[in-house]
Amino acid sequence: MSKLFFREAIARAITEEMDRDARVILLGQDIAAHGGSYAETRGLFERFGPSRVRNTPVAEAVTVGLAAGAAAAGLRPLAFITYIDFLMLGLDPLVNYAAKLRFKSAGQLTAPMVVKATAGAKGQGPTHAQALDSWLMNVPGLTVLAPSTAGDAYGLLKTAIRSPGPVVYIDHKRLFPLGGMVPDCEELIPAGSAAVRREGRHITIVAHSYMSVVALEASKQLALAGIEADVIDLRSLWPIDWETLANSVRRTGHALFVEEGQVVCGVGAELAFGLQERVSGLRVARLGARRVPVSASPVLEADAIPNAQRIVLSARQLLGRVADNRSETAQR
């Protein structure tokens, strides 16, 4: 194992996959000599050249369309969307074309493409800050991955690039500067496998992407109060690792779902429903962004999205361990 920054783990995964498969090409804004908006493509342009590492115009619709068409015609493109908010401009080729291609062609055509999009609030305001994960989970034909550690960033991206169908790989601005252990040998993490980050018997906290980091922090505070939380990092939003989730909540009987995006029709809503279909007597709560756009003001941004303190409060409320009976989620 070596310690790498999250962004370095991404660059390593891409480098290995491009060395391995000449069909892998990169498309995106500022990914060539500039080295990527988050320095996550540093060195790739120099190594693989302009025909495989292509700067695109500021035009997400054609960028995703290029990836979809090139994938259908035999390449394995990885398209970079600097802010996931801008993926809205490219949803048509992704959702209407790529995600439906295998089905509508009865298996004659596939779109083995990856859209790597960066989510999350970090001071950049309403349209550079959203978490749209649950929108994408809703689309049949899409695989949706969201790593939170450097090791997972590496292993999941390699899986994504080799995947037969369109994959959205969601990373997060606050994760790029974080370090983590990455295996020295090639190691792939399959889609649909969640990771248990911490074991505890009282409550299951389910999160993904940067919220996994926040949930772990919260679990340490809960432990000080005698509450031991299982923390599950989803890693894969579709397919969902129901088995790992169900095994945990069968033990704890309580599940708190934490996400940075909106709770309405959110990741937590889907998971809570799915788990209640599988495990009887389960008590659930969810925590996500307040129903306001994310602000560029640090105060308002922090107010809009979950933090460790709110996770602690929600967990205590779910377990009935608070004197004050006001519900954190009810305030939302």
Place this chain on the structure above:
Amino acid sequence: MIYVNKITNIPLQTAVIGAIERRRRLQAMLLLRSFESALLRQPKPGFQLLSRGEEAIAVGICTALERTDPLLCSGRSIGIALARGVPAGGLLAELTGKDGGPNKGRAGRAHVSMPSVGLFGAHGVVGGNISVAAGVALAQQHLGTKAVTCCVFGDGACGAGSLHETLNVAALWQLPLLLICDNNGFAVSTPVRQGIAAAKLTDLAGPFGVPAAAVDGTDVDAVVSATVEAVAAIRAGGGPRFLEMRCTRLGSHSTLTREERSAADVERFMDFDPLPLYERRLRDDGVLDHERWVRIQAEVDAEIAEAEKFVEAASWPDAEAAMLDV
């Protein structure tokens, strides 16, 4: 209306095309027309966008392309699919949602594809196929196949951002991409002049440095010539080209759409029906006589009858099996 091949400015080479080839083109167009009539005779023809008035474009483009040139088209796909070589019976099954279609009835006219005959696929979102076609062209360029990717879309798509983003990147990267606008005059009920600010659709390509030409889309020979020229230029490494093929949609937008054009206008449009125009020209040129015309009609009728038999015998898709390719 003036239709000029602006790429070459050379006269159309109809004189050097053999009589047999010209009769084949006529027969191919008649097949499209008769096929759509057969489709409408089906118990449940469904939501279809017919090609009536646009047969010369479908046949002409497919005549000019090599089998290995990926062809993408819009949801007005029936003529193109048939001209490209999708078997009539299979296409009829696809359009009516039956298992015998190339896509097992899942795709319908808006998404039919058959890569084995060079039909990379239709796409039901107006303009949505244009950027995808650029990606297909990028793959051909990257893999060094020498294939020219051809994308056919309607005049309605010319107002969509996808075309403009694609023209930009195709020009920047010199993609082997032929963009063909099948300008049938109307986007559902909106005439081109109300939907597109440019005086001519070919003007849209100019700012990107993409050579463009307008073609008489009711003249199959003109369509073939213009497409052949453009494909040759692209294949030689000349980068993308844009062709506007002008024709008139003879029917309403779809089988479910009200006809809002006046009866007098629709009557007048029949002057631009490519079939009688071409039939008359072949007679005038002495390559079609009554006996040959009767034989062509009989051959088309036989092919259609076989297709109708095929679709009648075809089964409905199995809902469980459909889950396999999601």
